[in-house]
Amino acid sequence: MSTSRDDFAIAIRSALLQRGARQKFSLFFLICFSILIFFLDSFPSKFMDGLRATLNDAIYRVSSVSTSPIRFFSLASNKIKTHISIYNENELLRTEVEALRNKNFNLEFLTNENKKLQQIVESEISEVENIILAKVLLDKKSPFLKSIIVNKGSKSGVKKGMPVIEQSSLVGRVVETNFFSSRILLLNDLNSRIPVVIEGSDAQAILMGTGENFPILEYLPEFFEPKMDETVFTSGKDGIFPPGIPVGKVFQSENLVKVKLFSDSNQLSFINIILIKMEKERDF
Helix, strand or coil: CCHHHHHHHHHHHHCCCCCCCCHHHHHHHHHHHHHHHHHCCCCCCCCHHHHCCCHHHHHHHHHHHHHHHHHHHHHHHHHHHHHHHHHHHHHHHHHHHHHHHHHHHHHHHHHHHHHHHHHHHHHHHHHCCCCCEEEEEEEECCCCCCEECCCCCHHHCCCCCEEEEEEEEEEEEEEEEECCCEEEEEECCCCCCCCCEEECCCCCEECCCCCCCCCCECCCCCCCCCCCCEEEEECCCCCCCCCCCEEEEEEECEEEEEEECCCCCCHHHHEEEEEECCCCCCCC
């Protein structure tokens, strides 16, 4: 009988640790049954033994029901903690992957910049003494106006109208100078006009910016039809641009003769300004 009393004591302690309406009912039920068991303990008989065994089963089931919420919430709490831990680990890994991606991007960018600088240094035109290297500081492009700001100005001898090249190909011309910076009007700007000549012929034209990626050739000789992929060069007829600077290649689109420029205005990092002698600055 002492075993039953111990079981009752364990069940009562378990119920005392619970909170809520269901747990309070379990406690009341256990107290009532414990009083009944103590009372029946003084009347040993087979009937009482069977009744006692039945009551023990009932008490164990009630005790199990009363403790099941704790087991459930404990298990749920452990699962939540596990999910939170996995989430935090994933966030940490995501942050590390992003950091590595940024490092790779920066490395690739610096590698490309180094290649561009090396090509500029090794190009034939960079060996001319009247060429200065400038870095692009700002891109001031809009739907129709295309220009860039570079870190060389009048203190370096830059003047309005001077041609600008990249890797021996024409980029545009200087249209504004400050002490330590200049604005370069690009070839695809709506206001850009450059006299050019077509490869392998004396056919001359004006390269006109349209505000889009590809300038067009205007004022071509009558009945002259340029061929696809023919190279366009500066003609030098304006007395500003030296003749023979490569500009781009011819292609036709929508009945217009367009030029695919050799210089990509979206990828400019460094440019060269040709310090030609200017008799006087013009309004460009």
